[in-house]
Amino acid sequence: MPRRILLVIGHPDPGPQRLCRALAKSYAEGVERGGHILRLIDIAAIDFPVLRRAEDFEHGAVPESLKSAAEAVVWAEHLVFVFPLWLGTMPALLKAFLEQVMRPGVAFAYPEKGGGFPKTLLAGRSARVVVTMGMPGLFYRFWFLGHGIAGMRRNILNFVGIKPVHETLFGMVGSGGDKKHGKWLEQMRRLGERAG
Ligand SMILES: Cc1cc2nc3c(=O)[nH]c(=O)nc-3n(C[C@H](O)[C@H](O)[C@H](O)COP(=O)(O)O)c2cc1C
Numbered sequence: 001m002p003r004r005i006l007l008v009i010g011h012p013d014p015g016p017q018r019l020c021r022a023l024a025k026s027y028a029e030g031v032e033r034g035g036h037i038l039r040l041i042d043i044a045a046i047d048f049p050v051l052r053r054a055e056d057f058e059h060g061a062v063p064e065s066l067k068s069a070a071e072a073v074v075w076a077e078h079l080v081f082v083f084p085l086w087l088g089t090m091p092a093l094l095k096a097f098l099e100q101v102m103r104p105g106v107a108f109a110y111p112e113k114g115g116g117f118p119k120t121l122l123a124g125r126s127a128r129v130v131v132t133m134g135m136p137g138l139f140y141r142f143w144f145l146g147h148g149i150a151g152m153r154r155n156i157l158n159f160v161g162i163k164p165v166h167e168t169l170f171g172m173v174g175s176g177g178d179k180k181h182g183k184w185l186e187q188m189r190r191l192g193e194r195a196g
Pocket of ligand 1: 011017018019020021083084085086087088089131132134136173
């Protein structure tokens with residue numbers, strides 16, 4: 001059964017030499033091989049404003065340049081985010097993107113009569129977070145408790161109803177060379193093929 005996949009490249013650098021871009025490309029190849037339907041968002045290629053005021057978040061609209069991205073988030077059955085770990089978490093540009101897109105009216109709704117929990121609007125979707133980093137992946141997970149990714153999973157994705165959220169960590173990106181990277185690219189192709 002073909003699945004609708006949204007692949008978000010969350011790297012602020014549009015340079016084609018970035019590992020995250022190669023990983024995303026392999027995932028996209030796998031999606032095609034598996035006969036699934038792909039939409040791609042490259043946040044480095046979109047010019048969008050940073051959210052500055054709570055009023056804009058609560059009552060404003062999605063900025064024009066992000067309207068199709070917000071629509072793609074709602075369209076997708078499975079969302080895949082690929083980004084580098086920067087200072088222990090996602091790059092600020094990806095957070096800025098999520099603040100604009102995962103907003104009331106798109107991703108959740110405030111309770112009508114004031115009290116109570118917000119209503120999730122993206123329930124039924126799953127996600128995968130693919131993160132590259134300089135340190136060993138196990139070190140990030142056990143010493144730093146994977147806090148940046150856990151925050152993204154719980155505070156953002158689970159909050160709007162997206163679960164399960166799977167994680168793929170690629171650590172020690174600077175060592176191991178082409179052989180290691182080749183294995184990772186094949187891993188991404190296989191994930192894409194099974195829409196995982
Ligand atoms: C601003 C910045 C902050 C970084 N912070 C971390 C970090 O906190 N932990 C870590 O393991 N690696 C860190 N790194 C290394 C990146 O995670 C690594 O360069 C990246 O994953 C490589 O993927 P890319 O080729 O797609 O950029 C940082 C790199 C930059 C540029």
